[in-house]
Amino acid sequence: MLEFVSDVDLVWALLVDMSLLCTFMLQHTVMARPVIKGLYNKLGLSIVERSVYNLTASLALQLLIQHWVALRDPVWRINTVEHNACWWMFAISHGYCWATIYLGSLTMDLSELLGIKQVYYYLNGWEDPLTLKSSELQRLISHQRHPSFVSFFFIFWVHPFMSVDRLIMAVIMTLYMVCAWKVDDIDFEYQERQFKRKEIELSHVH
Structure with a gap:
């Protein structure tokens, strides 16, 4: 849920939003690395690699949407x-x-x-x-x-x-x-x- 904040909380709001963006980007980056895909192959789970990627991406996006802090100043x-x-x-x-x-x-x-x-x-x-x-x-x-x-x-x-x-x-x-x-x-x-x-x-x- 979006939450508008005062100027006093500006730094905290930006830290929260940056953390959420970093979480989303890290999920996209780390899970697409060859070493992770190689791990799926070693475990015999390569068929679900893409499904798990999309599931975790959806969770990261949902986390971002729910905890994003919006700012009033345009x-x-x-x-x-x-x-x-x-x-x-x-x-x-x-x-x-x-x-x-x-x-x-x-x-x-x-x-x-x-x-x-x-x-x-x-x-x-x-x-x-x-x-x-x-x-x-x-x-x-x-x-x-x-x-x-x-x-x-x-x-x-x-x-x-x-x-x-x-x-x-x-x-x-x-x-x-x-x-x-x-x-x-x-x-x-x-x-x-x-x-x-x-x-x-x-x-x-x-």
């Missing part, structure tokens, strides 16, 4: 009550960004991303679904597990009420994404080829 404030067009602009743009993230996850195989497909394939005696993907796609996934950098950046920064705590979150999460997502020219060229290929396939549907 860095900027746009009155969307008196300016209806502004409200619609923010609502539509944020909705578009979330839809892009969701559809991008579907495109990159949502069931595999959540860890559901790994368990299903294992129960049917099939290979790990990730090994069945092309080497180019595996490379892209290793550099960016889920989309989309631009959409997350927009959601963090483009908001009618930018409070101090939201600004800190936006700065830290943006820096984290820059450091964690390592998409390069090879990944971009692969996505460009796939996009053009899909355009050609769809053009023949008619």
